[in-house]
Amino acid sequence: MIPVLDAGRRPGVYGPADGDGSARVPSGAQEIGPTASPGAALHPLDLAIISAFVIASLTAGLRARRRASRDLEEYFLAGRTLRGWQAGFSMAATQFAADTPLVVTGLVATAGLFGLWQLWSYGLAFLLLGFLFAPLWRRAGVLTDAELAEARYSGRGATVLRGVRAVLYGVVFNTVVLAMVLLAATLFAAPFLLWHEWLPSWLFEPLVSLAGSLGAEEPVRAVNDTISLGLVVLFALGYSTTGGLRGVVFTDVLQFSIMMLGTAAYAFLAVRAAGGPGAIASQVAEMGSQRIYNLGPEPGAAGLVAVFALQWMLQRNADGTGYLAQRAMACRSDADARQAAVWFAFLQVVLRSWLWVPLALALLVLFPPAPDLAADLFTRDRESTFVLGIRTLLPVGLLGLMMTGMLAALASTLDTHLNWGASYLSSDLYARLWCRGVRGREPSPRSQVWVARLSAVLLVVLAAALVPRLGSIQAAWKATLVLGAGIGAVTVLRWIWWRITAWGELAALAASFAFAPLALALLGSEVAQMLGGAAVGTLAAVSVSLLGPQTDPEVLERFVQKVRPPGFWGPWGDGASRAELGRSLLAAAAAGTSLFAALLAGLRMLAPSPDGAGLPATLGLVALAVAALPGWLPVLRKR
Numbered sequence: 001m002i003p004v005l006d007a008g009r010r011p012g013v014y015g016p017a018d019g020d021g022s023a024r025v026p027s028g029a030q031e032i033g034p035t036a037s038p039g040a041a042l043h044p045l046d047l048a049i050i051s052a053f054v055i056a057s058l059t060a061g062l063r064a065r066r067r068a069s070r071d072l073e074e075y076f077l078a079g080r081t082l083r084g085w086q087a088g089f090s091m092a093a094t095q096f097a098a099d100t101p102l103v104v105t106g107l108v109a110t111a112g113l114f115g116l117w118q119l120w121s122y123g124l125a126f127l128l129l130g131f132l133f134a135p136l137w138r139r140a141g142v143l144t145d146a147e148l149a150e151a152r153y154s155g156r157g158a159t160v161l162r163g164v165r166a167v168l169y170g171v172v173f174n175t176v177v178l179a180m181v182l183l184a185a186t187l188f189a190a191p192f193l194l195w196h197e198w199l200p201s202w203l204f205e206p207l208v209s210l211a212g213s214l215g216a217e218e219p220v221r222a223v224n225d226t227i228s229l230g231l232v233v234l235f236a237l238g239y240s241t242t243g244g245l246r247g248v249v250f251t252d253v254l255q256f257s258i259m260m261l262g263t264a265a266y267a268f269l270a271v272r273a274a275g276g277p278g279a280i281a282s283q284v285a286e287m288g289s290q291r292i293y294n295l296g297p298e299p300g301a302a303g304l305v306a307v308f309a310l311q312w313m314l315q316r317n318a319d320g321t322g323y324l325a326q327r328a329m330a331c332r333s334d335a336d337a338r339q340a341a342v343w344f345a346f347l348q349v350v351l352r353s354w355l356w357v358p359l360a361l362a363l364l365v366l367f368p369p370a371p372d373l374a375a376d377l378f379t380r381d382r383e384s385t386f387v388l389g390i391r392t393l394l395p396v397g398l399l400g401l402m403m404t405g406m407l408a409a410l411a412s413t414l415d416t417h418l419n420w421g422a423s424y425l426s427s428d429l430y431a432r433l434w435c436r437g438v439r440g441r442e443p444s445p446r447s448q449v450w451v452a453r454l455s456a457v458l459l460v461v462l463a464a465a466l467v468p469r470l471g472s473i474q475a476a477w478k479a480t481l482v483l484g485a486g487i488g489a490v491t492v493l494r495w496i497w498w499r500i501t502a503w504g505e506l507a508a509l510a511a512s513f514a515f516a517p518l519a520l521a522l523l524g525s526e527v528a529q530m531l532g533g534a535a536v537g538t539l540a541a542v543s544v545s546l547l548g549p550q551t552d553p554e555v556l557e558r559f560v561q562k563v564r565p566p567g568f569w570g571p572w573g574d575g576a577s578r579a580e581l582g583r584s585l586l587a588a589a590a591a592g593t594s595l596f597a598a599l600l601a602g603l604r605m606l607a608p609s610p611d612g613a614g615l616p617a618t619l620g621l622v623a624l625a626v627a628a629l630p631g632w633l634p635v636l637r638k639r
Contacts, residue, residue, distance in 0.1 A: 043396040043397075043399070043400070045396055045397050045400055046396060046397065046399050046400025046403065047400065048400070049397070049400035049401055049403075049404050050400055050403060050404050050407065053254075053258065053404045053407065053408065054235060056251075056254060057235070057238075057239045057251045057254070057255075057411065058235070058238050058239050060239060060243060060247050060250040060251050060254075061238060061239025061240065061241075061242040061243035061247035061251075062239075062242055062243065063243065063247075064242070064243030064244060064246035064247040064250070065242045065243055065247075067079070067244075067246065068242070068243050068244030068245075068246060068247065068449070069446065069449050070445060070449075071445035071448070071449065072143055072423070072426060072427055072431075072445065072448050072449065072452065073143060074244065074246075075244035075245065075449050075452055076143060076144075076244065076245055076326065076330075076419065076420075076422075076423045076427070076452070077143065077245060077326070077329055077330040078244070078245040078246045078249060078330050080138075080329070080330055080331070080332060081330075081332050082249060082327065082330045082331050082332060082336065082340070083331070083332065083336055084331060084335065084336035084337070084338070084339030084340045084343060085339065085340070085343055086249055086253060086340075087249070087327040087328070087330060087331050087336065087337070087340035087343075087344075088327075088339065088340040088341070088342070088343025088344040088347065089249075089252060089253045089256050089343065089347070090248065090249045090252035090253065090256075090327055090416070091323070091324055091327050091340065091341070091343075091344035091348075092256055092343070092344050092347035092348050092352075093252035093253070093255050093256035093259070093408070093409075093412035093416075094252065094323060094412055094413055094416040094417075095344075095348050095413075096256065096259055096352065096409050096412065096413075097180075097181050097184065097409055097410065097412075097413035098181055098184045098185050098406055098409045098410035098413065099180055099181055099183070099184030099185075100409070101263070101356055101359075101386050101409075102184055102383040102384075102386050102387075103383065104116065104119070104356045104357075104360055105356075105359075105360045105363060105382055105383055105385060105386045106379050106380075106382045106383040107119075108292060108357065108360035108361065108364065108382075109292070109360070109364055109369070109378075109379075109382035110378065110379055110382065112291055112292040112293065112294050113292065113293060113294060113295050113357065113603075114294050114295060114296060116353065116357070118311065119349075120349050120353070120596070120599065121309065121311040121312060122311065122312060122315075122348075122349075123312075123345050123348070123349040123592065123595050123596070124312035124588070124592055125311075125312035125313075125315065125317075125318055125320075126324075126341055126342075126344055126345035126348065126349070127341070127342065127345050127588040127591045127592050127595065128312065128318075128319075128584075128585075128588050129319070129320040129324060129328070129341040130337075130338045130339070130340070130341030130342040130344075130345065130588070130591070130636075131338065131341075131342075131584045131585075131587045131588040131591065131632070131635060132495075132566070132581075132584040132585070132588065133319045133320050133325075133328070133495060134320065134325075134328035134331075134334075134337035134338050134340065134341045135328075135334040135337050135338055136495055136563055136564075136565055137320060137325045137328040137329050137337065138328055138329055138331055138333075138334060138337045139334070139562060139563045139564065140329075140562070140563050141562070142329065143329075143423065143427050144166070144326075144423045144424055144427050144428055145165070145169070145320075145321045145322065145325045145326075146161075146162045146163075146165040146166040146169065146170075146424055146428045147162060147427065147428060147432075149161040149162040149165065149502060149505070150162055151559060151562075152494060152502075152551075152555075152559055153501060153502035153505075153551050153555065154502075154551050154552035154554075154555040155502070155549065155551075155552065157501065157502030157503045157506065157549065158502045159433075159437070160502070160506065161502045161505055161506055162428055162432065162433075163428065163429065163433050164506065164509060165424075165428075165509075166424035166425070166428035166429050166433075167424075167429070168509065169316075169321065169322060169424060170420075170421045170422075170423070170424025170425055170428070170429075171421070171424075171425075171459070171462070173316065173483075173484070174417055174420070174421040174459060175421075175459060175462045175463045175466055176466065177413075177417060178414065178417050178418075178421075178459065178460070178462075178463035179463045179464070179466035179467045179470055180470060181410060181413050181414060181417075182229055182233075182463060182464060182467050183467050183470050184410075185228070185229055185232060185410050186225040186228070186229065189224075189225065189228040189229070189232075190221065190224065190225065190228075190387075191387060191388070191390075191391045192391070192403060193224065193227070193228045194224065195223065195224045195227045195228070196208075196220050196223070196224060204223065207223045208220055208223055211223050211226075229464070232407065232410055232411065232414070233414065233460050233464075235411060236410075236411045236414035236415050236418065237418065237456060237457065237460065239251060239415065240414070240415035240418050240419050240456065241418070241452075241453040241456050241457075244419065245326075245330060245419055247415075248415045248416060248419050249330075251411070251412070251415065252412050252415070252416070254408075255405075255408030255409070255411060255412045256347070256408075256412070258401065258404055258405045258408050259405040259406075259408050259409055259412075260351065260355070260405075261401060261405070262398070262401040262402040262404065262405030262406075263352075263355045263356070263359070263402070263405060264355055265394075265398050265401065265402065266359060266389070266390065266393070266394060266398070266402050267355045267356075267358055267359040267362070269393050269394065269398070270358075270359050270362035270363060270366065270389055270393055271358050271359070271362045273362070273366060273393060274361075274362040274365045274366050275365075277358065277606065277607060277608050278608065279365075280358075280361050280362055280365050280607075281293070281361075281607075281608055281609060281610040282610065283365045284361065284364065284365065284610065285610040287364075287365075287368070289364070290609070290610045290611075292361070292364070293607075293609035293610060293611075295600065295603075310531075310534070311530075313488045313489055313492060313534070314481075314484075314485045314488050314530050314531075314533075314534050315481065315484050315485070315487075315488050316483070316484025316487040316488060316491070317484075317488075317491070318487075318488035318489070318491050318492050319491045319492055319494075319495060320341070321491055322420065323416045323417070323419075323420040324341070324344075326420050326423070327340055328340060328341065333639065334638070334639060335636065335637060335638060335639055338635070338636055338638070339636050342591060342632075342636060345591070345595060346595060346598075349595060349596075349599055350595060350598050350599045350602065353599055353602075353603065354599075354602045354603070354606055357603055357606070357607050358606050358607045359386075359389075360386075361607055362389075363385045363386065363389050364382075364385075366385075366389065366393075367385040367388060367389070369381060369382065390402050390403070390406075417459070418456040418459055418460065419456070421455070421456070421459045422452045422453070422455035422456045422459065423452065425451065425452070425455035425458070425459075426448050426449075426451040426452035426455055427448070427452075430443065430448065430451045430455075431443050431448050431451075481530065482516050482519060482520060482526075482529045482530065482533060483512065483513065483516045484512070485512065485516075485529070485530045485531075485532075485533030485534045485537065486508055486511055486512030486515060486516075486533040486534055486535075486536050486537020486538065486540075487508055487509060487512050487537055488534065488537075489508075489534060489537065489538040489541070490504060490505050490508040490537065490538065490541040491505075493541070493542075495565050495567065496565065496566060496567025496568060496581060497567060497568050497569075498551075498556055498568065498569045498570045498572065498573070499545050499546060499570075500541065500542075500545045501544070501545045501548060501549065501550060501551050502551070503544050503545070503548045503549055504540075504541040504542065504543075504544045504545030504548065505541060506544075507540040507541055507543070507544035507545075507548075508537040508538065508540050508541035509537075510540070511536050511537050511539075511540035511541075512533055512536065512537040515532065515533050515536045515537070516533060519532055519533055553571075556569075556572060557572055560572040560573070564577075565577070566578070566579075566580035566581035566584060567581045583635075586631065587631060587632045587635040588632070589631075590628045590629075590630075590631025590632040591628070591631075591632040593624060593625070593628035593631075594624075594625045594626075594628040594629060594632070595625075597621045597622070597624040597625035597628070598621075598622075598625045600621050601618050601621035601622045601625065604617065604618045604621070605618060
């Protein structure tokens with residue numbers, strides 16, 4: 001059962017930030033067309049669009065149920081049959097969580113476009129995944145990234161590392177992300193799903209009384225949120241637990257397409273209501289906020305530049321560990337695994353930003369921030385304008401499409417984290433450690449699948465219990481970054497340097513978690529927190545790897561022969577492996593040139609700054625993006 005949620009009042013969602021008792025409606029909204037008024041039932045057309053999406057998703061899960069029930073490889077890796085574009089779209093759909101556009105809207109208002117480099121810099125990690133790590137994950141032949149520990153290392157340390165990573169990634173990190181997504185869902189659902197108006201009083205009022213007795217500050221809102229989230233979670237569980245990864249990927253492709261169509265329509269109407277890109281730039285300048293358009297740092301921000309430049313490695317999944325590795329492992333060939341990550345990088349960084357940046361700037365103009373808001377309230381207020389704009393700007397039909405897109409965004413993140421998280425509990429904890437390790441027997445394939453399905457339900461319960469303890473979306477998101485900062489380097493080194501050991505990885509994990517609370521308490525600078533965590537974790541990993549127990553040479557030899565990793569592999573490597581590492585890095589750099597040049601060129605056209613940057617600079621960026629293509633496109637087709 002999902003507990004009653006009460007995450008705190010959010011300005012601009014249940015009421016305006018300035019507290020004047022009236023909803024904020026932009027001056028141009030009435031010129032767009034009829035909208036669904038707050039508190040009114042949804043139009044039948046909107047309901048039809050949402051219902052069609054729900055039926056299609058549930059049907060996809062049921063169609064894939066028989067194959068998914070065979071064994072864990074079918075359930076979690078779709079029989080290793082995914083095409084590159086399918087896996088790439090699935091990755092992008094998962095990253096398009098319900099909270100992500102809210103975070104982007106808040107970042108643009110609080111840190112300007114430069115703040116988005118926090119997100120854009122991950123493009124480097126995605127491209128390195130494609131050109132370096134994705135084929136390695138696929139060739140490793142493992143079911144989960146935790147299982148890699150016993151393929152790469154030897155001895156008790158490998159088994160301990162597998163169990164620790166399964167708990168840490170499958171339960172701890174996974175439930176935090178799920179809780180963040182559920183919290184964001186309440187921001188979206190609140191203005192539209194008004195159960196207190198739709199349900200009979202004899203049913204709703206006892207629930208309100210129960211919520212009040214449990215300590216909810218606003219019992220009506222708490223019950224509304226709980227009912228909404230309960231239905232969405234049941235929906236995501238319905239198709240993800242029946243169809244496994246096949247059902248998840250099919251719905252992800254559908255979901256991402258709907259999300260992009262709905263967001264494009266929303267962005268177009270918001271920009272038009274604000275007077276167009278030029279008018280938005282002028283009004284932002286009149287507000288004294290023209291710095292928002294700065295893509296570069298302000299003076300004294302050299303530390304932030306360093307963090308953004310290294311952020312691809314200052315994260316717990318620098319090598320794709322997690323659901324990205326799962327999609328790579330599920331691909332039918334090395335080329336498909338490589339292409340999946342590159343598709344993902346361009347969809348994630350370029351396409352989404354071309355839509356979200358103009359939209360965030362338009363919302364800043366249409367819903368000017370209230371004066372004298374505290375910093376945390378200002379961030380929440382800016383995040384909530386994304387939802388407020390949907391309610392006030394979109395006409396019938398487009399409202400249904402955008403609501404379907406936001407439901408899809410929530411569902412695509414939930415389904416992946418439930419499916420991927422359950423893989424640790426069923427394969428690593430249940431099958432490997434409990435059945436084979438403790439009981440000394442081999443579990444049946446069907447029992448493992450059932451454990452996987454039950455594990456997804458358990459993860460939902462844990463995440464829902466965590467929701468009331470989360471603050472703002474950005475605060476929770478940044479906390480997970482600090483926790484994982486010290487783990488990233490070692491996840492990269494284990495693929496390219498033979499001296500890294502299981503005990504070294506465990507040392508990095510221990511050092512990172514020991515340092516994180518100290519950093520959050522004592523270091524006020526996010527730069528110091530991130531760089532300090534990375535330094536502590538990497539130093540611990542390298543020191544223990546060099547001085548502690550070493551990996552069995554026979555295990556290393558089998559790993560090298562099977563996976564063919566590039567880099568520095570001592571007695572098992574040669575000049576060819578080091579040369580392959582260089583070629584992979586050069587291809588990733590060339591693809592990064594195309595990626596960021598295309599991103600900036602598009603933003604110059606779609607969101608021109610008040611200083612009126614010229615056409616020659618935009619054309620130069622386009623030329624640069626095209627010129628870099630020969631450096632990476634041929635590598636994508638390499639078998």
